[in-house]
Amino acid sequence: MIWIGDVLVSRGDGGVYNERMLGGARVWDPYRSKLSALYYKGKGVELTAAMRVLYLGAANGTTVSHVADYVEVVYAVEFAPRPMQDLLEVCRRRRNIIPVMADAARPEQYAPLIESVDLLYQDVAQPVQAAIVLRNCVFLKPGGAVILMLKTRSVDVRKEPSEVFHDTIDTLTSAGLVIQESTWLAPFQGDHAAIVCIKPEVQGLS
């Protein structure tokens, strides 16, 4: 990751969402992007130029545009027409974002389009967040990483965030993923946790 002083940046064409520029690079604000917050917490997966990323819940393409600055190609899945309109505008100016108009919970809809990826990034705020990760693991290379942004309030408002957090970790572990690290994203994002896990090299993942 590229840091200028203690500011996280990415190198690419600016002006996507009026982001601040610093020394010709785009400032990646941890209060706006959960992935940036994760890097500010000193955790996360190092993004490299050869990486292929499957990004679920791409929304307006704000975070996607930063990820695309770092990696080879981003497959950006989004289901709502309104944010997709903005995402398409970003795609027209960035050759390495492939917009996929589909429901992340139904990978069979976009399976003919997605090649195997090194990183699966999941930011779909749904009650079934962990299940969505598992269904999309089929696109992940063995040894590849998963970053799950857990919006605990979307899973179950009645439960304590920490309870939801532990339930999710249990689900992921019992499906064969190996938890690498996990953290709460405070003070940047409230009630959000990030879980980083690895798909083991040996097969046997359902």
Place this chain on the structure above:
Amino acid sequence: MQSYWFGDVEDGRCTVFIGDLYAIVDRVQSISTSMETYVPPDWEQAVSCGACRDRQDYLVRLQAVCIAAAERWIREQYSKKDAELLQMVRTLDEIDKVINLLSEKAAEWYLIRHPAFSRKYRRTPAHALVKTMRERSKGALGKVAGEIEQLENTRTVLAKEVSSRANDVMPNTSALIGGLVAARLMSQAGGLLSLSRLPASAIQVLGARTALFSHMKTGSPCPKHGIIFQHRRVHNAPRGIRGKVSRVLAGKLAIAARLDHFRGVVEPEFLETAQKRIDAAGKES
């Protein structure tokens, strides 16, 4: 056999699909992939069967297909009749808020300029007060009052349009509860399709989100009605049976929303029995 956007692959042999951009989009949508036997596509395979020249070309072509598919899907979604109604009714509710806020502020300002003025013991409706403010105030305050009046006119026009559009898009729901309220229900649900999929119990408390979540979290009494409180049978009913009336009404609205979504025409027979049932619910005790 594995089917991908660029062609079919079987036993390492690849058949390229020939067609223009939209033919490929149609193909992608028609492919049904079985996830148990699925293997992700490989760009080198696409090159070897002649679908593209190299890695760069693969991505450029794939992006063009995906952008075309997304654009078409967005156009389809936006051309649905309820998409515009949704924005219309949300704008209407926002204008209402703005009018209220602005008239409150202007009235406070007007009071400073006229120390002897008070609204106590006068039955001045808000819009009459705005008119007075416009006529008797110079400068910016008069202008603000004038703008509020303009906004009120716009609101009237928009409300009529919402109402008539709702009668067209959701005839049965509108017939039961009025075009404006029907449109508000639809806006809360997020669209006609979403509304038609909601259970009656959810329709009953649409728009009472805060009360519902505080009920689920802390066990405070559950809300009896949300937006449907605006129906006269509900708010005119005696307190004791309001819950009952709104439950019956919500039940009929759920059916009406489904009729609207799947048939889209008025069903007089249904409306008659539903209306009777709702009227009867208000009279039982």
